[in-house]
Structures are given as structure tokens and as C-alpha cells.
Amino acid sequence: xxxxxxxxxxxxxxxxxxxxxxxxxxxxxxxxxxxxxxxxxxxxxxxxxxxxxxxxxxxxxxxxxxxxxxxxxxxxxxxxxxxxxxxxxxxxxxxxxxxxxxxxxxxxxxxxxxxxxxxxxxxxxxxxxxxxxxxxxxxxxxxxxxxxxxxxxxxxxxxxxxxxxxxxxxxxxxxxxxxxxxxxxxxxxxxxxxxxxxxxxxxxxxxxxxxxxxxxxxxxxxxxxxxxxxxxxxxxxxxxxxxxxxxxxxxxxxxxxxxxxxxxxxxxxxxxxxxxxxxxxxxxxxxxxxxxxxxxxxxxxxxxxxxxxxxxxxxxxxxxxxxxxxxxxxxxxxxxxxxxxxxxxxxxxxxxxxxxxxxxxxxxxxxxx
Numbered sequence: 529x530x531x532x533x534x535x536x537x538x539x540x541x542x543x544x545x546x547x548x549x550x551x552x553x554x555x556x557x558x559x560x561x562x563x564x565x566x567x568x569x570x571x572x573x574x575x576x577x578x579x580x581x582x583x584x585x586x587x588x589x590x591x592x593x594x595x596x597x598x599x600x601x602x603x604x605x606x607x608x609x610x611x612x613x614x615x616x617x618x619x620x621x622x623x624x625x626x627x628x629x630x631x632x633x634x635x636x637x638x639x640x641x642x643x644x645x646x647x648x649x650x651x652x653x654x655x656x657x658x659x660x661x662x663x664x665x666x667x668x669x670x671x672x673x674x675x676x677x678x679x680x681x682x683x684x685x686x687x688x689x690x691x692x693x694x695x696x697x698x699x700x701x702x703x704x705x706x707x708x709x710x711x712x713x714x715x716x717x718x719x720x721x722x723x724x725x726x727x728x729x730x731x732x733x734x735x736x737x738x739x740x741x742x743x744x745x746x747x748x749x750x751x752x753x754x755x756x757x758x759x760x761x762x763x764x765x766x767x768x769x770x771x772x773x774x775x776x777x778x779x780x781x782x783x784x785x786x787x788x789x790x791x792x793x794x795x796x797x798x799x800x801x802x803x804x805x806x807x808x809x810x811x812x813x814x815x816x817x818x819x820x821x822x823x824x825x826x827x828x829x830x831x832x833x834x835x836x837x838x839x840x841x842x843x844x845x846x847x848x849x850x851x852x853x854x855x856x857x858x859x860x861x862x863x864x865x866x867x868x869x870x871x872x873x874x875x876x877x878x879x880x881x882x883x884x885x886x887x888x889x890x891x892x893x894x895x896x897x
Contacts, residue, residue: 568749
């Protein structure tokens with residue numbers, strides 16, 4: 529039997545939809561739940577789950593796409609570094625097309641800059657070995673999910689004495705933006721669908737602050753339709769009973785305390801720093817910078833001329849990431865901004881909210897409020 533079958537069975541999905549509808553019928557007022565994972569964003573849109581839910585249960589997407597939340601000034605610096613003749617920039621493919629103030633990394637490569645798409649930080653290590661006289665800079669963008677792989681690559685570079693392997697730190701932590709969203713007040717969030725991949729690293733207990741400090745319901749869920757619907761039903765139940773908790777509905781993968789080995793590896797090389805998020809601004813302690821002992825591997829110390837950061841005119845990606853609007857409310861959505869010709873970061877990655885809406889939810893979607 530296909531082990532994934534229980535998580536995609538139509539009858540099970542239909543039964544869970546009915547369960548959510550029954551529970552939602554007992555709510556005194558509408559509720560809004562936010563997912564903060566790009567893979568959840570795509571899964572919800574691809575399965576059409578939003579349209580299966582009752583009208584008083586609203587699902588919105590938060591800042592769960594690492595490419596989308598990366599600010600323009602980071603891309604400007606990466607593009608400036610790529611313009612140096614002694615530098616090779618290595619990056620994941622999604623970052624290539626994210627608009628910078630002057631263009632994009634894709635445009636920089638078209639101008640002759642050496643910008644290479646890699647599938648892991650270790651691929652960038654190979655480039656560093658093959659070009660010992662050139663500084664090879666990996667663009668370290670992502671949440672806690674990918675940081676251990678960056679740390680492992682740094683450890684390997686240290687062990688081999690590859691002094692020409694550097695990173696441009698741009699990784700983000702999930703706890704600080706959740707705090708910012710709860711206290712911001714722009715959107716009333718009645719519960720969170722918490723990210724599965726990140727939770728594998730940090731553990732379900734890392735979200736206890738949502739309940740202990742803010743009394744906000746929360747649940748860690750997987751990525752199949754059954755997983756997500758179970759999570760929505762759990763959040764509705766918590767609202768109904770007035771007993772918020774962190775429910776780990778992805779226990780087949782996520783442990784209470786996460787992956788200790790990965791956490792120690794991250795702590796060896798990185799420490800929390802203040803950093804900017806697209807849409808959320810600067811959030812204290814929300815990024816990961818290299819510890820001072822590893823300063824020689826920090827490409828942000830290389831002097832380059834970086835322009836004043838400039839967002840694409842009319843783009844409301846920041847409001848989409850905060851859940852203030854849904855993508856169709858942006859004046860550029862499907863009016864010049866498409867996955868083939870993205871004007872904003874949220875339309876670039878398959879995990880971006882605008883890209884997910886464009887591909888799966890343009891027809892028959894509810895009005896974007």
C-alpha cells in the first residue's frame with residue numbers, strides 16, 4: 529500500500545471538511561488562521577483547500593517564503609558582489625529572478641557576471657575547490673530548515689582549509705516574526721498553522737511562547753491535504769474551547785525538542801542578529817549572522833557600492849507577506865506581474881503567495897480583502 533495514501537484519500541479529506549464545517553458552525557464570530565510556510569502556501573492553493581472551508585474560517589499566508597522575505601538591500605549587495613571580477617556568486621535558483629533595485633541576479637549574469645545556480649551549499653564548495661584564486665560566495669538565504677546545511681558546508685571548508693569559500697548571511701529565524709505578527713495589530717490572527725520543515729529543526733516546543741505569552745492557538749502540521757485540514761480543525765476546536773495549545777500533528781516527523789545535532793551545528797557558526805524583512809521591516813534578533821570568530825567567511829564585509837534600496841513601484845508584496853491583503857488586491861497581480869515576468873518577490877518562487885494564487889486560485893477565489 530502507498531504509505532502516502534492515508535494523507536491524500538478523498539474520502540478522508542471529505543470527512544475532515546465536514547468536521548471543520550460542523551465545528552465552525554458553532555463559532556460566535558469568523559476566525560482567521562495564518563500559515564507561515566511556503567510549502568503550505570503552495571499545498572493549500574494547489575489542493576483548493578481555501579474554497580472547501582466554510583465562509584467563517586479564513587486562511588491567509590504569512591512570511592513563510594524565504595526568497596520573498598529577503599529584503600531588496602540584500603539582493604543589491606549580492607548583485608554588487610557579483611560585479612567584482614574576483615568573485616563567483618552561487619545561489620539557489622529562486623533568488624536569481626527576485627527584483628533588486630537595479631535588476632536582478634539573472635540580469636547581472638546576462639551582463640557577464642559569474643553567477644551560478646547550485647542545489648546545495650556543498651555545490652558551492654566544489655566551485656571553491658575548482659577556483660582556488662577566486663572568492664566563491666554562497667548566498668545563504670533561508671529559514672532554520674536550510675541553515676544546518678550552510679553550517680555543515682562552513683565546517684567542511686574549515687576542515688579543508690578552503691579560505692576562498694564565503695557566505696553572504698541572509699538566514700532568518702521563525703520565532704521573531706511570529707511575535708511581530710501577533711503584536712502588530714494590522715491583522716487579527718486567531719491561530720497559526722506552523723511550518724513542518726522548520727519544526728523538524730527547532731521542535732514543536734519552540735512555539736510555546738504563542739500560548740504562554742499570547743494565548744494564540746497553534747498547531748504543527750505536515751503538507752498533505754489531510755495534514756492541513758486536521759490542523760484547521762484543531763485550531764477551530766481550540767478557539768471553541770478557549771484552551772490554546774501547541775498541538776503537534778506532525779509527530780511522525782517533528783519531535784518536541786527538534787534536532788539537537790542541527791541546533792548545535794547552527795550555534796557553532798551563527799548567532800542571532802537584527803535584520804530586515806520585506807513587509808515587516810527590521811525585527812530584533814530575527815536573522816542569523818556569522819560569529820566573530822568566522823568573520824573571514826562573511827562576504828558582507830567586502831566593500832562594494834550598493835544603491836539606495838528601491839522596491840518595484842506599485843508592488844504590495846510586503847502587505848501580502850503580513851496577511852494584510854490577498855494577492856489579487858495588489859494592482860500588479862496578473863496585470864504585468866506573472867510567474868513568467870515577476871515584478872515582485874512574491875511572484876517569483878513557487879512558494880510565494882502570489883505565485884501560488886496565480887497558478888491555482890485566480891478563478892473562483894473569494895474577494896481579496
